[in-house]
Amino acid sequence: MTADAPPAVAVDKSQDSAPISGVRAWLSRHPLAAYALRRFGLYLIELWGALTIAFFFFRLMPGDPIQTLIQTLQQNYIYNAQASAEIIARYKHEFGLDGNLLTQYVVYMQKLVLHGDLGPSLINYPTPAQTVILRALPWTIGLLGIASVLSWVLGVVIGAIAGWRRGKLGSSIATNLSIALSHVPYFFVALILVYIFAYSMGVLPARSAYDSNINPGISLAFIGSVLKYGLLPGLSIVIIGTFSWILSTRMLMVPILGEDYLVYAEAKGLKSWRILTRYALRNCYLPQITAFGISLGFIFNGNVLVEQLFNYPGLGTTLVTAIQQLDFNTILGVTDMAIFSVLTAVLLLDLLLPLLDPRVKYWK
Incomplete structure (x- = not known):
């Protein structure tokens, strides 16, 4: 005798096979x-x-x-x-x-x-704290923003060439200087520059942001004065920043030089400069763009010691003055701006990286 097979249980697949509709369907079509x-x-x-x-x-x-x-x-x-x-x-x-x-x-x-109200500022009562911060913000952006962009461009270009021409005399000099100077504090370089160009040679001013005898405004005299007074603090940041970017770019460039696609490009008879710019550099600049975007967020903190040394009216000087007088509203305002800028820079990078490099698919 054989037992009868149990009756098949009917399974309702209508719910499982029902198509997704509404917002979830739109999101699934647009990853x-x-x-x-x-x-x-x-x-x-x-x-x-x-x-x-x-x-x-x-x-x-x-x-x-x-x-x-x-x-x-x-x-x-x-x-x-x-x-x-x-x-x-x-x-x-x-x-x-x-x-x-x-x-x-x-x-x-x-x-x-x-x-958008931070409350009154204690260091300039009863002026609102956001007004005090906005007064200092253009000086920090003008000094550290331009210096950061310039040091990044110089560091990536020189670092790529140093990595491409590894073993050459120029590459060895750039690499050794970068190792020795990339971690030197900005203010130490600033002190050396002040001693040489301000006190010994007397060709550049040592303090302030512009000549007090010139009225601030959109004029060639004022712009020239700002550039002259900002040269030493900006140069101290550019020098150390450039060496840091040289070292990191060279470290990214060297490991990819033996890749098959570079050997194939060279076998095709392409010029070395074209191989460097169109193939090698494109595969190592993505991490540098990410690091650069994050570093731009930190410029709102200001380089406190450099700004203090040159008596530069940026956010760094404002923050130190606020801490000395327990101006919590201004301290929180500068800190909140730094937090917002860093997180926003990271967000924009996360959204732009898939567009810059098709290999990056965060939504998969």
Whole structure:
């Protein structure tokens, strides 16, 4: 006897085979857009988390900015001791220091996100902190931005040639100098340049951003003065930055020189310069673009020591002054701008890399 086979169980495949519709269907047909949306959502979460950490970190630091402001008012003889309670309460409200820490955080984020308001600046009261930062921002972008771009271009070009012509005298000199000088601090080079060109030769100014006898404005005299005064601090950044990019570009160039496609290109009779620029360099510039984009985000921090040394009115000098006077609003403003610029630079790189290199498929 054989047992009867159990009856087949009917399986409803209608749900499994049902086509995806709506937003999910559109995202499945557009994988790049889906990746961009996911990456932008992650960017917002990272931005919120970083701003939150920065807020609580600086608010938990010891020190009372209100007492610092009152001491300044007392020195200027405009402080009435009889109205001290009312003055302290008013200043705490203006600086967002009334209430508990959670209330301060909610009020701060509301003003920052909805109105772009950082509150008044203690170092230039009652000027808003965002106004103080925006005054210093063009100087930092003009100095460090141009210096960063110039050092990147020079470093990539020289580093690619040094890697391509490895073993030659010029390549050995560039490589050894890069190893020796790439980690030298900017301010040390700045001190040497100041000693040589400002004090010994007397051909370049040592401090400030422009000649005080010239009125700021769009004029050839003012622009020439800005370039002259910014030459030494910019040159100190370019020198060290260029050596760093030379070393990293050469390290990327050397391993790919023995690849088959380069041997094939050489066997076809292509010129060495064309092989270098069209084949070798294109396969090592992608990491450099990524690193350069991230480094551009950090220019908003300013090079504090260089700006202090040359008394340059950038964000670095503003940040140091704010820390000395416990100006939490300005400190947080500079920090928030640095966080925003770095995270935004990383986001743009993540979105642009698949377009620059078809091998990069983050959405797969």
